[in-house]
Amino acid sequence: MVARSGGYREQRLGRISEVNLDGHSHIAAVVRDRIRSGDDLNNQGHVYIHLKGKRQFVYIVSDSLGDWGFVGRSWNVGTVGRTEGIVYAVIYWVLVLILLLWSARDDRHLQAEIRALADNIHRVRYDHQAHPLLVPPSSRVYPLAYQIQGLEGDVTHWRRKLTVRSERFVQLVDHLPQGVMLINGQRQVTIVNTAMATLLGHEISRDRHPYVDDIQTFALSHMIEHTARDAQSRHQELQLQDDTVDVDATTVAIRKGPDEIQVLVILYDVTFMRQVEKNAVRLCAKRES
16 A cells, blocks of 8 residues: 555555545544654554454555655554454363373373383393383384394393303312312202212202201301301311211311302311221231231
């Protein structure tokens, strides 16, 4: 729309019109008020006007001849009907509610995935097979799930190697001629070989069990308890199986941690040597007599 001073006619030309500023139209009155308020019309300015109940935005400009006017498009910028306002408010709060529900659902799903990953870590820690967990690459916990899967594979691999080495060690100990028994800090037998069972005179379970179920000799039990208490190795010659078997007993303290001491019991069968010594003594006595 364009208005020129001194105009005598008002003609509608689509989006552009000439307005008589001396007339009584609302647009002419607004422009005259801007002139009286001291606006510099040589610079571009803008005003809000109300035309037919609608708040409209127009620019005031001046041309090279010194004529001034206002030009621009009219559009509704401020007034919203009551019904429209209610509709907009309802749409806004519906969108907010949808976002909140979606966020809560996403949070529950994330918490479920985290609990599943924590359970798998717990199972891997205690040598149990982890539950299969399908996590899409788009998930926020996918990098963590990928690393846990790799960790499970590594732990399983090293545990298998450790089991093989442990079995080989047990087989090696089992073939030793000396009796060997390893007792942990809870006074339970963890390793024992066949020679120890032979020297004690009865079968010994390879499962963990209290050592007092196998060692009935007070002197040997006394050595084990004192070694476990003061972490000092001991050596003594004892007799087992109703004094029919002579053994050279050694208890060695092995510190597994700051609060646990294991006891390694080693028994050497010296029955034959002691029998030879006794026969030699008897033979000497007969010759002297």
